[in-house]
Amino acid sequence: MLSPALGGQRDGPESVEHANGNAGYESGVRSFDYVARFAEHGVRAHTVESKPGRWLVFRSWPTGRLIRAKIVKQRGYAGHHVVRRALDATEAAFPEIAQPALEHWTRGR
Numbered sequence: 001m002l003s004p005a006l007g008g009q010r011d012g013p014e015s016v017e018h019a020n021g022n023a024g025y026e027s028g029v030r031s032f033d034y035v036a037r038f039a040e041h042g043v044r045a046h047t048v049e050s051k052p053g054r055w056l057v058f059r060s061w062p063t064g065r066l067i068r069a070k071i072v073k074q075r076g077y078a079g080h081h082v083v084r085r086a087l088d089a090t091e092a093a094f095p096e097i098a099q100p101a102l103e104h105w106t107r108g109r
Helices: 036-041 082-107
Strands: 014-017 023-026 046-049 056-059 066-069 071-074
Touching: 036 082, 056 071
Parallel strands: none
Antiparallel strands: 014 023, 046 071, 056 066
16 A cells, blocks of 8 residues: 555545536546656656755665765656556456446446
8 A cells, every 4th residue: 555645546536627617527546756757757868966065865776885976967767657557457457347336236227
């Protein structure tokens, strides 16, 4: 289970009004961690500079060696699209997932 500080599933469907004026519901996932969007969508190559009189401090991967630097050139990376892949998998399995609820609903009519 995700920590509430990092995000997770929404509490429940939220009522929304669409641009065409129709009412609807929206549900899904959310994250309050600003790094989540980088993991999802990736980042372009960029340079990170320390503040004056400070150092950038981080651990290298996979060695774990402590690194101190004034300037780091981040190569960038492609997004992992975790949410997109989960949505695609759910959409593909939805008929199977929803079948018991649909059968229960149609029996009750």
